[in-house]
Amino acid sequence: MSVRNILVINCGSSSIKFALVNEKQSTFPLQGLAECLGSPEAVIQWQIGEAKETLSLPGADHAAALAKILPLAQEMAGGRLDGIGHRVVHGGEHFTGSSLIDASVLDAINTNAQLAPLHNPANLIGIEAAMSLFPGLPQVSVFDTAFHQSMPEYAYRYAVPEFLYTEHGVRRYGFHGTSHRFVSQRAAEMVGVPVDDSSWLVAHLGNGCSTCAVVNGESRDTSMGLTPLEGVVMGTRSGDVDPALHMYLARTLGWSIEQIDSMLTRDSGLKGLSGLSNDMRTLHEAYEAGHSGATLAFEVFCYRLAKSLASMACALPRVNGLIFTGGIGENSSAVRARTVEHLKVFNFQVDAQANARCTRGTAGQIQTEGSPRILVVPTNEERQIALETLALLDA
Structure with a gap:
């Protein structure tokens, strides 16, 4: 052939x-x-x-x-x-x-x-x-949401009236599935464990960010929901906010639903917190220079990320390791180090030198001796889409 x-x-x-x-x-x-x-x-x-x-x-x-x-x-x-x-x-x-x-x-x-x-x-x-x-x-369609269809009902259902789910599809779907699938499989290969006998915490961090619990190659929970707005802090997206915020802003500022949605989607997250930029590289430079908005954005981002990863652990039978991927996850040693500092209850410890080496597409393990594994795994959504396309052609 x-x-x-x-x-x-x-x-x-x-x-x-x-x-x-x-x-x-x-x-x-x-x-x-x-x-x-x-x-x-x-x-x-x-x-x-x-x-x-x-x-x-x-x-x-x-x-x-x-x-x-x-x-x-x-x-x-x-x-x-x-x-x-x-x-x-x-x-x-x-x-x-x-x-x-x-x-x-x-x-x-x-x-x-x-x-x-x-x-x-x-x-x-x-x-x-x-x-x-x-x-x-x-021609083949590869869906961001498909990987998360293995989530159990108690993970994907919202606590809202039944008809909203059955008649209108209101549930948690999750996104970045192609990336979460690829890096969890690659991580298993890197450490020599079978994909179908592995459990991972995954952080996909770019302008859009999400976490995922992957068990035996399948998604068990993820931070994004009905839309890509739910979950952790992102470049311009707020992530989780109080659901009553919409009503509060409508009453106090007279904002429309469209204005509120635009603010939460395009003007929030790192950009909104810092008042400076949605780019983590710019923010970290400003953070090191003492910029208060950049410092706040960096700290909120890392804390909320760690909090989400800790919650994902509820879906795992054990932890084979923590995976960082995406533009920020693959390149920001500072984000990785600060996030892991918030996860001490899991005994994660970052090796500073190994962490510093993993940038610009370099894969590797960055934990200290005795710590659970912490991996940097460059994602490759294009290759995963191609692999899934070839699999369908073979079938």
Whole structure:
């Protein structure tokens, strides 16, 4: 059998992240980003090996950008693409795993758009454009929520009237599932334990952040809920707040639901606490310089993260280790160290030198001797999407 190539597409509202994944190569033959789509600044940037290219496409939409991206991917695949894997944020309860895309899958993604109005419509745009350009090519949807469909009912149900769940789908779904799956499997490989006999606490930390309890390769609980707003502090998202906050702001400030939602989603989190930035790199520099807002944001972020990880331990029979991943998790030794300081009840201890070495995509163990394992595991959602696409093609 010849080596297969999968193009992975992740469409945002005004962007497309893409990567060509060869099943036998550890690096991507092609990867890139189209951004500012729909505006005069629309541009595609891509990398082949060490060579970087840029193409300006003023006013281009998703379909126009994909019309440039897909032939480029086909060329880099030697004229043969074997399939396209699409990241889809919300699969609701329709999907417990990845799915070959047909009319019924498209309908279900559209139905779940009410649960992810910023994400699913953009995901659909990418799927429909790819299907029109390559109608004969197998296309697979890989859902952020699917990995968490193994959560028990007592973990995913809210304490609200039954009809809200049965008639309107109000429950906890969880996100970042592709990342949580990949890094928990990779961690088991790194320490030499079977995936199906392992238990992990996972912290996926980027602009969006979530924690997860993974038992024997399955999600048992996670911090995000009905939407990606629930849970830990994030770049611009608040994470958990008192549910009555909406009513309080409506009464005291006269804010609409839309204003409150925008504030909690776009102007809160690290950005709101610091009054400075949603970027942890900027905040840590300001923190070291004595900036009070950055210091507060850093401390709240780490404490709330530790608190969430501790709560996830309720879902584990034991702890094989703690995993940090995502842009912050993989690169901020300061966040890892401060978070672990709050988890002393678990006897976690960070080795400062090992912790300092794990940046810029470096995997490793950062615990002291005698401490439970603490791992830094770079995530690779594109490869996981490709693996799940290949598995469906094999099936």
